[in-house]
Amino acid sequence: MTARDPAFRCSTASRLRDEPVAGTASTVRAFLLIEHSGPWGDNALRDARLPDGLGNAVAARAAAARVRPLLVRRPARGERTQGTRVFAAFAHPSRPWIGATVLDDPHQLLELDLPALGAGHSPGLTAYDGTLVCVCTHGRHDACCAERGRPLAAALAAAHPEATWEVSHIGGDRFAGNLLVLPQGLYYGRVEPESALAIADGLATGQLDLDHLRGRSSFPMPVQFAEVALRRQLGETRDDAVRLLSRQVDEDVTHAVFSVGGAPWAVRVRTSTGDEPLQLTCRATRDNPVPHHETLSIVRAG
Numbered sequence: 138m139t140a141r142d143p144a145f146r147c148s149t150a151s152r153l154r155d156e157p158v159a160g161t162a163s164t165v166r167a168f169l170l171i172e173h174s175g176p177w178g179d180n181a182l183r184d185a186r187l188p189d190g191l192g193n194a195v196a197a198r199a200a201a202a203r204v205r206p207l208l209v210r211r212p213a214r215g216e217r218t219q220g221t222r223v224f225a226a227f228a229h230p231s232r233p234w235i236g237a238t239v240l241d242d243p244h245q246l247l248e249l250d251l252p253a254l255g256a257g258h259s260p261g262l263t264a265y266d267g268t269l270v271c272v273c274t275h276g277r278h279d280a281c282c283a284e285r286g287r288p289l290a291a292a293l294a295a296a297h298p299e300a301t302w303e304v305s306h307i308g309g310d311r312f313a314g315n316l317l318v319l320p321q322g323l324y325y326g327r328v329e330p331e332s333a334l335a336i337a338d339g340l341a342t343g344q345l346d347l348d349h350l351r352g353r354s355s356f357p358m359p360v361q362f363a364e365v366a367l368r369r370q371l372g373e374t375r376d377d378a379v380r381l382l383s384r385q386v387d388e389d390v391t392h393a394v395f396s397v398g399g400a401p402w403a404v405r406v407r408t409s410t411g412d413e414p415l416q417l418t419c420r421a422t423r424d425n426p427v428p429h430h431e432t433l434s435i436v437r438a439g
Contacts, residue, residue: 147418148281151311152327154415160362160406160430162324162352163308165228167204167255170269170304170319171195171246172222174210179277181208181305187243195246202255209271209302212290223249224269227257228322230355230381235269235320236262270297270337271304271317279310279419289314292330297337310418312351321376322354343376359391360384362430363404367395370435371402394438405433 171182178184182192185208199206209224220239223246227234236259240246250260272290276283286303293301307317312326316333318340325336328349336346347368352361364379373379378397385392391406407430414424 141416141420141422145416145419146281146284147279147311147416147421148285148313148327150416156311156427157430158312158326158349158351159365160352160358160408161309161312161326161428162322162354162358162361163205164357165205165322165354166257167202168224168226168228168319168322169195169199169204169206169249169251169254170209170224170226170271170302171206172210173208175208177208177275177277177305181275181278182206184277189244191243191246198247198251202251204251204255207271207307208305209269212272212287212294212301212303221246223262224265224319225249225254225260225262226269226319226322227254228320228353228355229257230353233320233322234259235265235267236260237265238262268300268321268340269302269317269319270300270340271302271307271319272333273305273307273310273313273315273317274303275306278306279313281310281313281419282306282315285314288330289316289328289333293333293337296334300337309351315351317354324351324354325349326351339374344374345376347374356381357384357391358428359386359406359408359430360393362408363391363393363406363432364395366406366432367397367402367404367435371397373397390433401438402435403438404435407431407433 182196185192220241221243222239225236254260272286273282274286290303314328316325380396382394393404395402410426414426
């Protein structure tokens with residue numbers, strides 16, 4: 138194995154090769170967010186100082202239920218909540234939702250109905266009427282996440298203190314600073330403090346920032362890319378204005394049909410991988426190919 142340069146920063150390398158951010162969001166629908174002020178280890182949930190091996194138990198139950206468990210904390214580390222605050226979110230593409238509760242005992246995490254959450258139903262939490270703007274600051278996982286994420290978290294917390302959380306690893310370290318917006322499951326990358334505030338302000342009026350949008354986590358990556366490409370061509374930034382009707386995959390080509398203003402639009406995207414494997418994260422022990430999406434056609438289908 139080739140020795141790694143400790144000064145290497147994956148986000149800088151990705152920017153220098155002008156790697157597109159669209160179509161790179163993790164594919165997740167069900168999220169379980171657990172408040173834990175830290176410290177977070179390399180694997181946040183398993184390395185967190187939870188009692189009695191609780192982190193491993195929750196991770197195993199979440200994996201079986203197809204739920205993504207994440208740790209969250211307020212950017213102001215001095216803030217403490219009585220009990221353990223928990224959010225469950227389901228990023229349905231048209232009917233997303235969040236539930237919340239505060240557990241008196243962290244062992245009650247094992248009582249949550251995670252199979253229900255994985256299937257898109259509430260695990261018994263109270264409906265939460267709000268948006269969570271989660272900034273990845275998981276420096277023990279990747280240095281870029283902390284270096285680029287913490288300024289975002291500070292800026293957002295000053296302007297939107299109730300909505301803002303720091304979050305453990307969400308994927309795509311090379312696109313730091315990264316935001317995850319719930320319940321919609323929107324991933325944003327290469328975000329700076331100024332653009333983070335613009336993204337948050339846009340969310341309040343149902344607008345998407347297409348320059349930083351990595352994708353909607355409820356869609357496979359080629360469909361994420363197709364949605365962003367279609368929105369760019371039509372100049373459509375309203376979140377609720379574009380809806381996926383169908384998708385088909387034919388080898389390396391994805392055919393996605395969306396409804397925009399009641400009219401169907403068909404987008405064809407080819408997905409391939411680069412010829413030369415690259416170091417994609419700061420701590421990667423091996424090189425990997427870079428996925429690449431290409432728009433083949435965008436046509437009105439009706």
